[in-house]
Amino acid sequence: MRIERKSWNDPVFVATVAPLALVMVAFFLVPLLMTAVLTFQTTQYYRLVWTWDLKIWTEVFSKPHYWTIMMRTVAMALICVVLTVLIAFPAAYALATRLKTFKTQIQILIIFAFLTDAVLKTFGWILILDKNGVANWLLMHLGFPPEMLNLLFTPTGTMIGMVYNLVAYPMFTIYLSLVRIDRDLMLAAYDAGASRIRTFFEVTLPLSRPGLYSGAVLVFVLSLGAFLEPKVLGGGTSPLASELIRQSFETRVNWPLGAALTMVLITIGALMLAACAAFVLRRPSTGRRPA
Amino acid sequence: MASPIIDASGIVKDYGTARALHGVSLQIGTGEFVALVGPSGCGKTTLLKILAGFEEPTGGHLQIQGRDMRGVPAASRPTRMVFQKLALFPHKTVAENIGFPLKLQKVGKTEANGRIRAMLDLMHLKPDYLERYPAQLSGGEQQRVALARALVSQPGVLLLDEPMSALDAKLKKSLQAELKKLHRELGTSFVLVTHDLEEAMMLADRICVMRSGHVVQVGTPADIYYRPANMFVAGFIGETNFLPVTASAAGDGMAVVSPLVAVGKTTIASEHVSPSLSAKGTALLVRPETIRFVKGDAAPGEWVLDGHVEEYFIKGASTQYRVRVHGLDNAVILDLPGSIVLPAAVGEAVRIGFDPTQAFLLSE
Numbered sequence: 001m002r003i004e005r006k007s008w009n010d011p012v013f014v015a016t017v018a019p020l021a022l023v024m025v026a027f028f029l030v031p032l033l034m035t036a037v038l039t040f041q042t043t044q045y046y047r048l049v050w051t052w053d054l055k056i057w058t059e060v061f062s063k064p065h066y067w068t069i070m071m072r073t074v075a076m077a078l079i080c081v082v083l084t085v086l087i088a089f090p091a092a093y094a095l096a097t098r099l100k101t102f103k104t105q106i107q108i109l110i111i112f113a114f115l116t117d118a119v120l121k122t123f124g125w126i127l128i129l130d131k132n133g134v135a136n137w138l139l140m141h142l143g144f145p146p147e148m149l150n151l152l153f154t155p156t157g158t159m160i161g162m163v164y165n166l167v168a169y170p171m172f173t174i175y176l177s178l179v180r181i182d183r184d185l186m187l188a189a190y191d192a193g194a195s196r197i198r199t200f201f202e203v204t205l206p207l208s209r210p211g212l213y214s215g216a217v218l219v220f221v222l223s224l225g226a227f228l229e230p231k232v233l234g235g236g237t238s239p240l241a242s243e244l245i246r247q248s249f250e251t252r253v254n255w256p257l258g259a260a261l262t263m264v265l266i267t268i269g270a271l272m273l274a275a276c277a278a279f280v281l282r283r284p285s286t287g288r289r290p291a
Numbered sequence: 292m293a294s295p296i297i298d299a300s301g302i303v304k305d306y307g308t309a310r311a312l313h314g315v316s317l318q319i320g321t322g323e324f325v326a327l328v329g330p331s332g333c334g335k336t337t338l339l340k341i342l343a344g345f346e347e348p349t350g351g352h353l354q355i356q357g358r359d360m361r362g363v364p365a366a367s368r369p370t371r372m373v374f375q376k377l378a379l380f381p382h383k384t385v386a387e388n389i390g391f392p393l394k395l396q397k398v399g400k401t402e403a404n405g406r407i408r409a410m411l412d413l414m415h416l417k418p419d420y421l422e423r424y425p426a427q428l429s430g431g432e433q434q435r436v437a438l439a440r441a442l443v444s445q446p447g448v449l450l451l452d453e454p455m456s457a458l459d460a461k462l463k464k465s466l467q468a469e470l471k472k473l474h475r476e477l478g479t480s481f482v483l484v485t486h487d488l489e490e491a492m493m494l495a496d497r498i499c500v501m502r503s504g505h506v507v508q509v510g511t512p513a514d515i516y517y518r519p520a521n522m523f524v525a526g527f528i529g530e531t532n533f534l535p536v537t538a539s540a541a542g543d544g545m546a547v548v549s550p551l552v553a554v555g556k557t558t559i560a561s562e563h564v565s566p567s568l569s570a571k572g573t574a575l576l577v578r579p580e581t582i583r584f585v586k587g588d589a590a591p592g593e594w595v596l597d598g599h600v601e602e603y604f605i606k607g608a609s610t611q612y613r614v615r616v617h618g619l620d621n622a623v624i625l626d627l628p629g630s631i632v633l634p635a636a637v638g639e640a641v642r643i644g645f646d647p648t649q650a651f652l653l654s655e
């Protein structure tokens with residue numbers, strides 16, 4: 001797809017872009033700006049005091065506790081990206097190549113799993129992960145010692161829930177990339193003397209990179225804001241950023257602090273995405289060099 | 292043929308319940324250029340894929356270089372394919388594309404680079420294209436890169452699946468000439484699939500005409516042109532005329548008679564009769580350039596038909612006339628040399644004549 005150079009003097013262009021631009025400004029930029037402004041205010045007796053003060057920022061930067069939680073959030077998000085992609089790729093590959101006959105049925109099942117409310121599914125995991133839950137019951141009956149797993153209310157429990165709730169995203173994006181690959185390219189690789197495995201690494205994998213990257217970005221962004229899973233399955237033992245922010249706003253009624261922590265989380269996420277984008281764009285994945 | 296490099300006999304291919312090939316037999320000699328032609332869906336690509344090893348035949352035998360090919364994967368066959376849509380790797384540069392077979396054979400870097408360069412020269416590609424991606428090349432250049440990738444590992448047989456169908460007419464002509472030159476220089480066997488019989492006649496040593504999964508005729512371009520097996524092959528060559536006749540054996544050749552012509556029985560010598568003549572739907576193949584307008588008396592033995600001019604087309608070096616003859620379904624086509632003096636106007640009643648002994652007798 002070619003992006004043409006458009007002029008802001010072109011009335012048709014402005015007219016077509018204006019609605020989107022307005023929506024973006026009204027629902028994204030303005031709230032972001034308001035959040036930024038909020039960080040320079042202070043609170044007294046649970047009331048917002050309008051000033052221009054760096055008090056909140058000094059607090060944020062002087063308390064390592066916040067940064068531990070931020071780092072833990074980023075680490076959890078990265079692990080979640082790796083795990084979801086590792087699970088989603090083989091599943092999407094099987095769907096795109098091997099299970100073509102059951103394609104529709106499997107897609108419908110995935111969409112149903114996707115549409116079922118995340119709260120419901122997350123609570124469902126309690127039944128499985130609980131000390132007296134399904135997982136331990138099964139393991140015991142398979143001959144393992146009783147109460148072998150102790151996953152509920154641990155970071156591992158949180159991770160299981162996050163992976164489970166997010167894995168459908170990369171599965172879809174990778175699937176869409178895989179089905180777009182021309183089968184002749186694989187035949188051409190076989191013809192040139194490549195084995196199936198070699199063909200996978202030389203042709204299939206590189207050409208599915210767009211789906212891999214977009215899936216990874218989706219999972220990363222969504223797991224930075226993971227809220228439900230740490231609360232329900234992590235039990236608040238090792239809170240993530242979203243919980244910290246919620247506490248600042250609700251429990252401590254310190255809006256400027258919540259806003260500042262929000263800004264920190266957004267900045268970390270944006271910086272990491274920018275770094276990844278720079279890394280990815282070193283070498284084109286679609287056959288066109290970056291301009 | 293001394294020792295065919297490809298020996299296919301009785302190849303059958305079923306896709307589910309549909310049969311794409313009904314027992315195709317074809318031998319291809321070492322260094323020979325063979326063209327597979329036929330209408331869309333007749334099984335050309337299917338046959339090529341069986342040769343390349345992408346599809347297993349349902350039945351029949353296939354030997355390449357004297358080796359049975361059952362269960363031999365594409366990677367281990369001495370064949371290389373140029374795909375209909377080229378199938379260049381979009382994420383690899385031109386150098387990586389051409390060098391891909393060498394990389395798989397673990398050819399050393401310096402030798403590989405040398406061979407890639409040599410291919411580039413052979414294909415008249417500029418060296419600064421090496422670092423480009425396929426999307427940054429024109430259609431003709433992509434074509435050459437695909438050829439280079441297929442030829443770089445010096446295959447025994449090059450399989451080409453309509454590689455020029457997507458190009459404009461002028462580029463097509465120049466690439467056809469290059470392909471022929473390439474074949475002469477390399478001595479590799481070429482198998483070219485095309486639905487364009489003219490292209491096949493220009494390039495191939497032998498042509499295999501296919502129709503709905505069967506081989507209709509295999510022969511040199513001259514065989515195909517002058518001695519077509521039946522009306523299907525003759526009609527495939529280009530616009531021509533078929534005059535329905537009844538034929539009966541007469542000594543060495545055949546005696547033919549047409550109800551539209553007053554002259555009566557004419558004997559056609561055996562070299563003007565198709566070897567696979569059947570009783571059903573016999574007709575005379577009369578080429579447009581062998582018909583003339585008859586003004587005055589007909590020549591002795593000449594068959595003359597009455598009609599009127601339906602339309603004419605000036606082609607430059609020649610003029611094509613379409614003459615509607617009473618009793619024939621299709622207009623008779625004449626190709627007259629020159630286009631300055633037009634012998635008849637549209638709607639004019641004309642008499643057209645030809646020498647039946649120079650026509651070719653065939654059947655449906």
Ligand SMILES: Nc1ncnc2c1ncn2[C@@H]1O[C@H](COP(=O)(O)OP(=O)(O)OP(=O)(O)O)[C@@H](O)[C@H]1O
Nearest residue numbers: 306309311329330331332333334335336337338486
């Ligand atoms: N993978 C397939 N599954 C089912 N049927 C197929 C498959 N590939 C080809 N066919 C059928 O086999 C027949 C021959 O197809 P093939 O592709 O060999 O034709 P072709 O001569 O190459 O035609 P074209 O000139 O249009 O490329 C067609 O009727 C086609 O529908």
Ligand SMILES: [Mg+2]
Nearest residue numbers: 335336337375
């Ligand atoms: Mg084809």
